[in-house]
Amino acid sequence: MRSTLLASLASYTGAALSASVLLSGGTIIAFDEDSNSLNVIRDGALLVTDDRIVGLYEEANPKGIRGDVEIVDCTHKIITPGFIDTHRHGWQTALKTLGSNSTLAEYFVTFSSYAAKPLYTPEDVYESQLAGLLEAINAGVTTTLDHAHNMWNTERAEAGLDASVESGARVFWAPAIDPTNGYSVPDQIKDWKKWNKRDFPNDLVTLGVAYDGWDVGAPEDTLAVAKLIKDTKPAVLTIHWLGGVWPIDSSPSLVHSFGVLNTSTAVVFSHGPGLTAAEAELLRATNQFVSITPESEMHYGHGHTFSHHIHEQAALGVDTHLAFSTDILTQARLWLQRTRSRLFDEVMHKWDIPARNPMSVNQAFLLATRQGALALRRPDLGAIKVGAKADLVVFDGRTPGMLGWADPVAAVILHANVGDITHVLVDGKFAKRDGKLTYTKYAELVERFLLSAEKIRKDFLARPLPVLAGSFFGAEGYAFYGSAKDIDVVRGQGTGYGPLFRGTGDKTTANAAVPGTKHDEL
Ligand SMILES: *[C@@H]1O[C@H](CO)[C@@H](O)[C@H](O)[C@H]1NC(C)=O
Ligand SMILES: *[C@@H]1O[C@H](CO)[C@@H](O)[C@H](O)[C@H]1NC(C)=O
Ligand SMILES: [Zn+2]
Secondary structure (H helix, E strand, O other), rough: OOOHHHHHHHHHOHHHOOOOOEEOEEEEEEEEOOEEEEEEEEEOEEEEEEEEEEEEEEOOOOOOOOOOOOEEOOOOOEEEEOOEEEOOHHHHHHHHOOOOOOOHHHHHHHOHHHHHHOOHHHHHHHHHHHHHHHHHHHHHHHEEEEEEEOOOOOHHHHHHHHHHHHHEEEEEEEEEEOOOEEEHHHHHHHHHHHOOOOOOOOOOOEEEEEEOOOOOHHHHHHHHHHHHHHHHHOOOOEEEOOOOOOOOOHHHHHHOOOOOOOOOOOEEEEOOOOHHHHHHHHHHHOEEEEEEHHHHHEEEHHOOHHHHHHHHHHHOOOOOOOOOOOHHHHHHHHHHHHHHHHHHHHHHOOOOOOOOOOOOOOHHHHHOHHHHHHHHHHHHHHHOOOOOOOOEEEOOOOOOOOOOOOOHHHHHHHHHHHEEEEEEOOOOOOHHHHHHEEEOOOHHHHHHHHHHHHHHHHHOOOOOOOOOOOOOOOOOOEEEOOOOOOOOOOOOOOOOOOOOOOOOOOOOOOOOOOOOOHHHHH
């Protein structure tokens, strides 16, 4: 077989300029539309021409493929669709590791759009957005829905858009309309309409809208955003939906009351801890989706008590990658085990022993891929099938961690990590090849990004840490802060909580010398 491949390669010397690529010899996790399920093809081949998957074969070296075809040996590899992240804030890369013990309530006053506005220049936004999207591509995330709340002025917003175009990733870039000093909602809408006229290369970047003010915004702003959506029919609208313990509640029913839930625009609600049976029914009736961001919701304490009841209208997201994993593999794995653990607990609360497992690796895989595509109303993404976009991830099935797999879906969901990803294709082009990003200016970007991050971190760390007490923002009387019990890791006095190592990149450890809290001080 090897000699056949080499012979084929030798006969296509124009490989670098090929419009077609044959991924030959791998195990392909394809999708079968008729049965609505994953379809594993072993020792098969996948043909890409331009931006599309044009052939799927049950043999590694299919006959009759003609023309200028570059053959890429994928023997022992696992080929999956690109992963889809339905909720992210690309501009936050520069703040990485600074939120290791933040809560959502703290986030609002530390890392949120409002808090970060004074820290970023347009260049800072650009470096963070670009470095963050390349980080996502490296991790096999080929599509991102960016809730871009870097809408601080025209230049800083546009820098995020420009970096998205530069990245080569598939980005649904949804600027978050939100009035701020010097940049009013009418000005933002004017800019949005200008961006909407832009020609985006390869259609990789799609303009969307984000808006969180359905309940708390000024009525005239909300009406203006609703009108913009009805008039221009953007591909996607995305909204942070909390509810539950949170006195902020841009729920599907509220959004529906403005006439923008049941249109051609895909609406993605991020988090949704306030999910009720009625809201779930409305999501089904209008075919709109929730983005569950498992790691962020667990890290910060959003809550996601009922999210597992809406899996058929749900996809996965990363959210604020400044504080945790950027890859959807980790999100899928965490969500699978979180859901299993919770449902097992329900059995054990009845003093029973769990007999069957309530969620499968296939379901986690679908949440990470096809469900994201359906949330964006793009059935040509998130699935390997003829005619779909060639957004693909190739895993090395013979790394020490992967070695020995029989079920490729279990291998990817439960054993793979980002280091096992050999190739990533976006729109038919290699964005990562042989373990390395193909973005040619990456080394220069790294230097610029690190300078920008160091400056932002310095300004950030000069601020005092917030002390949260009493009631949540203006919500007098009914939303109070409470504290979780501290966990002990060290025997004896104190918790072993330890300092945070937030130094500015050199040997100093600014802000690190806070000792663990003693029990008797609480
Ligand atoms: C959504 O729109 C469709 C077609 O216009 C209509 O049949 C349906 O009743 C609407 N659903 C809701 C929940 O408004
Ligand atoms: C986070 O850690 C720092 C340093 O240990 C501590 O001062 C701060 O109170 C912690 N924040 C929370 C929310 O626990
Ligand atoms: Zn978010």
